[in-house]
Amino acid sequence: MRRRAACARRGRCGRIARSGGRPYAAGPAPRFDRTPRPPVTTRPARSRSARPSVRGFVRRRVCWTAPALLAPALALGLATPGCEPEGADDSALVAERDAALAERDALKVRVATLEADGGGADLDPLLEALRNAGATVTEDGGVVTAVSMPATSSTNAAHLLPLLLMPELKTLTLGGPSFDDEAMAVVGKLTGLERLDISGTPVSNDGLAKLSGLTNLKVLRLKTVSVDDLTPLEGMTELRELDVRFSNVGDAAMDSVAKLPNLSALKLERSAVTDDGLQKLSAEQPLRVLDLDTGFSDPLPILAEKGYTDLRALELDRTDIYGAEGFAPLKQFKELRLLSLQEAYPYDEDLQPVLGELTNLESLNLRQTPVTNALMPTVGELTNLKTLNLAEVSAVTEPGLKELAPLTKMEDLDLWATGATDATMTEVIAGFENLTALSLQQTKVGDEGLKALADLKQLERLDLSETQVTDESVAVLKALPNLQSLTLKNTEITSEGVAELQEANPDLNIVK
Template identity: 30%
Template sequence: MIMSSSFAQYSKSLCLISLCIGTLIGSSQVSGDDWSQWRGPNRDAKSQESGLLKSWPADGPPLDWSVSNLGEGYASLVVANRQIHTIGNESGVIYAYGLKETNGEILWKTKIGESSRHAMSTPTVDGEFLYALDPDGVLSCLLVTSGEIQWQIDFISDFGGKLQSGRGYGESPLIDGENLICTPGGDEALIVALNKATGEVVWKTAASNLGAKGKDGAAFSSIVKTQVQDVAMYVQLVGRGLVGVECSSGRLLWSYNDISADIVNIPTPVVQGDLVFSANGYNAGSVLLKLVPTGEQEIDAKEVYRLQGNQFQNHHGGVIALGTAVIGGHGSNNGLPTCVDLETGDILWKRRGPGIGSASVIHADGRFVFRYQNGVVALLDADHAGFTIEGKLQIPGAGGDSWSHPVIANGRLMLREQNSIYVYDVRGTAATNQETKPQLASAFSQEMRQALNLHGVRHSTIGRLHADTSAFDAQQFYRFGRSQTEDSAIEQIPVVRLRTDEQGQFDSAQLTLLQAAEQDFVLDFSSENVAGFQFQQLSLLPRLLGLELQFCTGITPETLATISSIGNLKTIRLVGTDISDESIAALSDLKNLQSLDLEVCESISDQALPVISGFSQLRCLVLKKTAFEKLKITDLGIAHLPKLQNLEVLSLYGNRVSDAGMKSIASLRNLKVLDLSLVGITDDGVNALAPLENLEELYLLYNTGFAGPLLTDQCVETIGTFQKLRHLSLVGAKVTATSVDTLSGLKNLDQLQLQYSRLDSMGLRRLSEALPNTKITK
């Protein structure tokens, strides 16, 4: 351990001061407007502020200020004492920063370590001191006023620290009274308590036999505190699962191994008295534990329920418990807004969200903020019944590893994006705190809309659906199977949600109304438990265009066979359902099917492609995966796609297709939209796509967390021949200034994404001058 000489001289007086200061998390001393530690004042991702915007303007809340002079990293921000603090990696040097809260001016920066790893740990502020952990395990105590280091301790050399993942340390230290609690992950020091004033060891928790799942060492989770009767304890998710440790002594009270993932455990647990809710990624699922006293100072952790990964899992965005509702993003490399009943484990709803990739979540003044990996930030009004989108913004330059958690402090929404910080004013005012959702016209006549309202039937439009979900979505999907393909006409397609009686039957009056409809419409059953007999009632609806069955349960072979009898059906979305390689054959009678969405269907693999290729009229096919499913589409399945010569839209995001598979795709000469993000192809694969001269959108995202296309300048010559391109994503490609002239020839480009590429500022300037009407993101 290293201690500064000046600090050693008055560390004794600091101990006395700390007695007066009290505890931080046990009885939080922070201002309600500050955000002084990971996940906010109480480590539960809830802000204490009020008077915030209930909805955002159409282009998002106003930007107050931004800076782009920090080191790279995923660490979030903390706000206290009119300063913002975080850590970052500048060319292998890890710095802690103190920034002015009002404008982002760097007041100080201090080297706290050296590492090739990403800076991941969010610091903690306690009064006059900042505690920051570098990814290699060096924990520093600094003065918030100057950044002067007071003491340092090394998890590896001092405690024999171990890591479940080689990506480094990512937890945030917890201050509780006089102590700092942290997780070195060592055999004899899994969790330790340090004197926060001196760094001296108070107690250590040995890593007992915690179970077979996972790996030894610290994970990325951070410690939370709870109390059961008179036993105060710290709860942590380590490499071998959940543990409970007595606050006063470090004695291990209980452990639970089954929630561990073999790769890494990330989300911070949620505690409510004697309840511990933990959701984990990589298909680990989630669990509710009840902590039961079994004797004097003894605790037993009893499993209340266990949810599998396909029911509810959380990768690294965290979840929030409000009363008996747990709300967060479901999925690995996914952030599907989901609500779980805390007491029963029932999935109350699950829907596709407005962004792509994992979502980190916070709550303030009756609203949730979901921040997605692709940089979409959305304001949600959510409860047990469902959610609505109350505003969105796009973080400039985001699109790769966008994983920092959002913060709300002093009326500001603060967003870290690698080396940048963006601060938005979200204070509610008479001028801005108004309803901002656009009123989207419906193709239904006024008489039809009034009749549906009279019968209590909810109805919306594809435009509303598109506005509330991720970009590669509704407009593309519903463009086919009808004569009017203009964006405005697609947006006006009605979306109807029928009511059922106690037996699950649809009211005949509703069906009679829809039977007389003169416009195409879609029926939305998303997140419901459906049954085959319900779809028998739908065969007499001549203008039924499609079915929204996203995240429905009850998708059995019998149900699918009944759906297949609706002969006029042209679109069907089965996102996140249990449809499988075997059961998809029950849809074979849908000869007029134009659009099929099988995103994140875990039981769909190569074996489903012979059936899919039999839908000869298919023009839009979504086979997107998260990159973590056991079953994926490979070159074997792709070999069946040449039968679908009408195909115009194809998403293979996150699948296991190689360069060889691109030869099959190249035969689909009518393709206009192709998504190969997180697909492990190289320049040769892209060059094989040269025959696709009709391409208008091409997505080739590479992400360091999940890999993807490994591309260089060698493939850009081929891309340059796609003269109809309007949208091109080369996120993460090793493209340099050498490719500027070729890219400059793509005069029809509306959007060009070059985040994390190797294009320098001069090359970017040349490209911007050559393509003045193109939105270029770098």
């Protein structure tokens, strides 16, 4: 009955959360500005039929920025011999690029061979072009080691060409719809890569197959990528971290994951993997970080049986683990530094005999769980805790919060929608001198309680939304030397008070 009442209260019972009752999230959609640009005044607008192809743009751009790239472009089939005059109009090139992208002409990246020596190429104009398009380029001693082309930039697959002349490139981040399966053919040639993030791209199984030669990869992130076949990863024996959150990866793909001998971090949140897939992992894999989610009902015995008791971080958010028996194996994971049970179903009596064994914990997330004041004495014994999230745990009130006073190493504390009061501030929070982030949103804390912040000189982020503070607290807030972010939504602090705060600290980000 307790289980039924708990899941009914949250609108998800049994395995509904893993099917129609809670559909898999597809992740945030990339934001792109599709507002039509004003016509370029330097030349008449072209008709639709006369718009240039991406191939034509690439040829002109390559010749215009760095002739040294023409050889690789020719080898890739992205250009034909012959360059535009050296003084080609930049605005015309921009117009051609935008028109080509708007037409969504597929960039035919056909990498068969690349017979070009880029050693003598001048990369400066190429790097400038990348940065102008919104890419982030990291250099070490004049050598490019990392490039990021996020979805918020205007980069596209054509901007991958310069990377072929950067042999020391180790880290690449791509985002947005321009980086599709065909673009992966170029990425697959960057065999020196050690970290690759293509989260949020439209890459499919076909595109992932083109990355099979990246055997030096140590980190691969495929969050929200619609792949379900991980066979191309089987040769990536150096892989340490694999992120397939919000993907279509299911139990069948775990056979390939089990062949990664050095895998230490695996993130499966909102994938299609279940307990059956978890069973396929090899006991020889040195897992230290594991992120599970909906789809798992009894993963802890599996992990314990495989000997993964050296885990340092374990996320069990929204899993369907129930009862003292379900949570009992947790006490075997004594090396845990991070444990997250957000929106799971642990009750006080389920965790009381377990948490006390996890004395190395530094981060504990109990957000939106059914725990109450009864568990707080046990939490208060975890004196190594630096991060504690009790957001939306309304059953934790003033008496329970007082039990947290021994947690003097606390750096990040979230008490949103708990029963925190002014007494909590003076009797508990005032002793957390290492605190850098504090959320008191939707609590009963007022001006009197806020005086307890006076000695918290390390505080950087503070959320006072929907509290009872007024302009009387402005003096206290002004005196916090390291405060960088302050949220004051739905408070009695006036516009005059905000102006006073801003004048005292011009760099302070205030949300009102």
